[in-house]
Amino acid sequence: MPLLAWLLLFVIAPTAMLVLVSFAERDSLGRIVYDFTIQNYIRAFDWLWLKVLFSSVWYALLTTLICLIAGYPVAFFIGRAPQRWRTLLLMFVMVPFWTSFLIRTYAWITILSKEGFLNSILVSAGIFTQPVEILYTPFAIVLGLVYNFLPFMILPIYTSVEKLDSNLIEAAHDLGAGPLLAFSKVIIPLTRPGIAAGAMLVFVPSIAMFAITSLMGGGTNPTIGEVIFKQFTSGRNQPFGAALGSLLLLIFVLALWITRKYRQED
Amino acid sequence: MIWDNLGCMTIDGDSHGVSNHPRFGWQVTAARLQAGLFGFWTALVFAFLYIPIILLVVFSFNSSRLNIRWEGFSTRWYGELLGNKVLIDAFQNSLLVAFATTILATLLGTVGAWMLHRYKFPYQRALGLLIFIPMVMPEVLMGVSLLVLFVQFLHLPLGFLTLTIAHTTFCFPFVLVGVQARLQGLDPFLEEAAMDLGATPLQAFWKVIVPYLMPAIFSGALMSFTLSLDEYIVSVFTTGAQSQTLPLKVYGMAKVGLNPQLNALSSLFILVTFLFAFGSYFLTNNKKT
Amino acid sequence: MKKTITVVLSALAIVLAGCGKAPEAKKLSVFCWSEYIPQSVIDQFTKETGIQVSVENYASNEEMLAKLTAGGGQYDIIQPSEYVVEALIAQNLLHPIDKNKIPNLSNIAPQFLKLSFDPENKFSVPFMAGTVGIVINTELIKDDIKGFADVFKPQNQGKIVVLDDAREITAWALLSLGIPINELSDANLEKVKPVLANWLPLVKVFDSDSPKTALLNGDVAVGVVWGGEGAILLQSNPKFRWVIPAEGTHLFIDSLAIPKTAKNVENAEAFMNFILRPDISQKISDAFPYTNPNLAARKLLTEDQLQNKASFPSDADIAKMQTFRDIGTQGSKIDEIVTSLKAR
Structure with missing residues (x-):
């Protein structure tokens, strides 16, 4: 079973190493000294890191929600479009992300900055009298996150919409359900697997994502990914970074396990 | 106009026998309105997705080196790009790794999802949770732990192989989750029927299940390709000198200002992708008619 | 099916071919x-x-x-x-x-x-080599800025970009207290904390890679940045002025x-x-x-x-600058201090 082998070698083994390192110490060059200590975990249970984690999770949740609202109609539209168009439309959702991440993000910075395009449009249209601060605000962070993760919501929902039986939708209509009712009672429940998959694919990676947050948010909101990265690099404290990372994994796996169990009992 | 056309398309595109059933007038109107709204919304989202891309393309013709203000038209960056062997090599490496990753991740993700769906075995639930670890693990942790694994335990030289393995590891969960979603609600009789007709489990999987999963497999492949193409942190730790990818060349560049040759490169790649996509679209449609 | 296998195999062949290049003299x-x-x-x-x-x-x-x-x-x-x-x-x-x-x-x-x-x-x-210094957009800031103390003033709130580098930021705070930048003992870190607590909330953007972007775009008016970034800004527009901090600075x-x-x-x-x-x-x-x-x-x-x-910079200026020494395990603590003051 290839999956099992791969998981064992490249997922479980590194994770085990990570957990091992999180109980170790380091020398002045940041090299790991294998010496059992729980000091890293004691340090990790500090209000500071929890605050950082909460804020990261909050941004990830917000991103997921907005991606869902913005992405669902797109996925539905593509999934119901004529067969021959679907692949093409789906490609077009993804193609913007085949450009370099930094180039793309700096393009957004140019658009949103004080002397940027958006502000000059807003001012010349008379909506604002002077440039407003858009870049380096929480709004810019969410915009950047939504922009970069939107395709990961659209694609899985599309695969669920695509298999919907149109006769079923017809039947709902024939029973006298208006489009709104048909949508909420029939279509949404039927595409729930896609929604759940999309939500996972957006929410999970966006927790640890920090390049967007620091570039578009001005780096004033530390995220858990950034904190771990800095402890690993400039802090030269791999064991502590590993401890924070292990905790993140643990919290996440527990949360997932509980929701799954809960759902099964449902 | 567009609104109207898009609206018609969704309704008529895939539904059969709209006129076979008696319907109230307001229902048809409302359904059309809904489809039209969705079409309009889709257009808006596409505009959102392409706004920075348009800017990126425009700036590839900017005469200024700093990517910030328009200072005049120039094709200088395209000329310089063609002579920049390092950037082009790096881009080729990126593509190579992205293709290899896409193939591996798609295979692994699809087969894995099917195994988890179809067969019962011990610790299955735990395995289902483990899938998510590469997704939630911060990239730096993954990069460094894979580096240590490759170098100190497996004694693999860093290069294309290690880079592809690393990329596949964080890409395949995206495929797997997508395929899993598609498998939910799959008619179990589909496979049985195939086997009743004399197909082996492998044949049934290949001839019946895979075609059914195709949209999810395709989505997963698209996601893997995109993720691999743009990965920096994991790459920096798991690659060697022969397999330097584009992001590795780009990330230090911000210090002196991102080179507009990158805009030129991105623009060209988008252009080629569009041509390729439209080309295959017209080819397949001509065949059908 | 056959085609797919061929594609897979050839891709793998390419991948593997990349690994084993013969050693050259x-x-x-x-x-x-x-x-x-x-x-x-x-x-x-x-x-x-x-x-x-x-x-x-x-x-x-x-x-x-x-x-x-x-x-x-x-x-x-x-x-x-x-x-x-x-x-x-x-x-x-x-x-x-x-x-x-x-x-x-x-x-x-x-x-x-x-x-x-x-x-x-x-x-x-x-x-x-290079230094860390102050860039001022003279169209937006009229005050005379001579050093770190003049940059981090309440009236500049939301107008500042600094390097996103905990060690650098801490070094500036040490300099403003007259402490050499390599004396990062726990006692000195305690002294630095209140200074940073005043400074960091004033900062709009933390960016080590391209702090010039925020200055060029007019999102901020003053920055503490690398000399090379400063040089690009000075080249691009005469409105930018470069100041070597009076407190001294880091020479890398x-x-x-x-x-x-x-x-x-x-x-x-x-x-x-x-x-x-x-x-x-x-x-x-x-x-x-x-x-x-x-x-x-x-x-x-x-x-x-x-x-x-x-x-x-002039030789006289360079004579006043300090280079970083290795600080071993203190780096982790400095990162924590700066993170905690950012995350408020």
């Missing part, structure tokens, strides 16, 4: 910051010596360190900053340099040699060194000597407006380049 493996050594320089080196150069890139000292200490690759040349040189020397990870092979070392200005991180230049040669020296595990030490030394040649060093200055420590190369630079105050 005339080789050099360079691990350096991306873009820091211009490709034209590397090409010329190959042309003149016949030595094939393979280049690997990183974007921070610590990425390099992590990969090097894990035994990631066989490198002949690395490009560490001064405090990393010191750490590598202390851990006995560098190969001593045969100075007879590097006659061009005499081109380097004495103020960049024999510094505390490598007192005899036994293990490293300077590649490029990016160096070249040979790791102990290097296989081609002689080629590495030849490369060092080549980099220190005036005409080559001039090329690097053209690409990167940092402080070129090479006096012979400076003679080849244009008047404009030499007049740029952000690239070339």
Whole structure:
């Protein structure tokens, strides 16, 4: 079973190493000294890191929600479009992300900055009298996150919409359900697997994502990914970074396990 | 106009026998309105997705080196790009790794999802949770732990192989989750029927299940390709000198200002992708008619 | 089905073919910051010596360190900053340099040699130096800014960009207290905390990679940035002014060194000597407006380049600057302090 082998070698083994390192110490060059200590975990249970984690999770949740609202109609539209168009439309959702991440993000910075395009449009249209601060605000962070993760919501929902039986939708209509009712009672429940998959694919990676947050948010909101990265690099404290990372994994796996169990009992 | 056309398309595109059933007038109107709204919304989202891309393309013709203000038209960056062997090599490496990753991740993700769906075995639930670890693990942790694994335990030289393995590891969960979603609600009789007709489990999987999963497999492949193409942190730790990818060349560049040759490169790649996509679209449609 | 298999196999074949290149006699493996050594320089080196150069890139000292200490690759040349040189020397990870092979070392200005991180230049040669200073957009800020204390004032709230680098920020706070920047004892960190608690909430943008962007876009009015960033800003618009902080500042020296595990030490030394040649060093200055420590190369630079105050501070200014020493395990704590003050 290839999956099992791969998981064992490249997922479980590194994770085990990570957990091992999180109980170790380091020398002045940041090299790991294998010496059992729980000091890293004691340090990790500090209000500071929890605050950082909460804020990261909050941004990830917000991103997921907005991606869902913005992405669902797109996925539905593509999934119901004529067969021959679907692949093409789906490609077009993804193609913007085949450009370099930094180039793309700096393009957004140019658009949103004080002397940027958006502000000059807003001012010349008379909506604002002077440039407003858009870049380096929480709004810019969410915009950047939504922009970069939107395709990961659209694609899985599309695969669920695509298999919907149109006769079923017809039947709902024939029973006298208006489009709104048909949508909420029939279509949404039927595409729930896609929604759940999309939500996972957006929410999970966006927790640890920090390049967007620091570039578009001005780096004033530390995220858990950034904190771990800095402890690993400039802090030269791999064991502590590993401890924070292990905790993140643990919290996440527990949360997932509980929701799954809960759902099964449902 | 567009609104109207898009609206018609969704309704008529895939539904059969709209006129076979008696319907109230307001229902048809409302359904059309809904489809039209969705079409309009889709257009808006596409505009959102392409706004920075348009800017990126425009700036590839900017005469200024700093990517910030328009200072005049120039094709200088395209000329310089063609002579920049390092950037082009790096881009080729990126593509190579992205293709290899896409193939591996798609295979692994699809087969894995099917195994988890179809067969019962011990610790299955735990395995289902483990899938998510590469997704939630911060990239730096993954990069460094894979580096240590490759170098100190497996004694693999860093290069294309290690880079592809690393990329596949964080890409395949995206495929797997997508395929899993598609498998939910799959008619179990589909496979049985195939086997009743004399197909082996492998044949049934290949001839019946895979075609059914195709949209999810395709989505997963698209996601893997995109993720691999743009990965920096994991790459920096798991690659060697022969397999330097584009992001590795780009990330230090911000210090002196991102080179507009990158805009030129991105623009060209988008252009080629569009041509390729439209080309295959017209080819397949001509065949059908 | 057959087609798919062929595609898979050929892709794998390509992948595998990339791994095992036969070793060559005339080789050099360079691990350096991306873009820091211009490709034209590397090409010329190959042309003149016949030595094939393979280049690997990183974007921070610590990425390099992590990969090097894990035994990631066989490198002949690395490009560490001064405090990393010191750490590598202390851990006995560098190969001593045969100075007879590097006659061009005499081109380097004495103020960049024999510094505390490598007192005899036994293990490293300077590649490029630079400072951290203040850039002011004089259209937006009319006050006279002389040092850090003038930048971090309440009236500048939301108008400041600084490097996203905990060690740098802490160093400025130490300087404002009159403490040398390398004395990062726990007691001194306690003294720094209240200063940073006042400073950090005023900052709009933290960016180490391209702080010039926020200044160019008009999102902020004043910045504490690398000299090279300052030089680009001064070139781009006369409204920007460069100030060396009155409290003193950090002088960084990016160096070249040979790791102990290097296989081609002689080629590495030849490369060092080549980099220190005036005409080559001039090329690097053209690409990167940092402080070129090479006096012979400076003679080849244009008047404009030499007049740029952000690239070339006066000798009197340099005399007041300090280089970073290795601070070992304190880095983690500094990161924590800065993070905690940001996350309020």
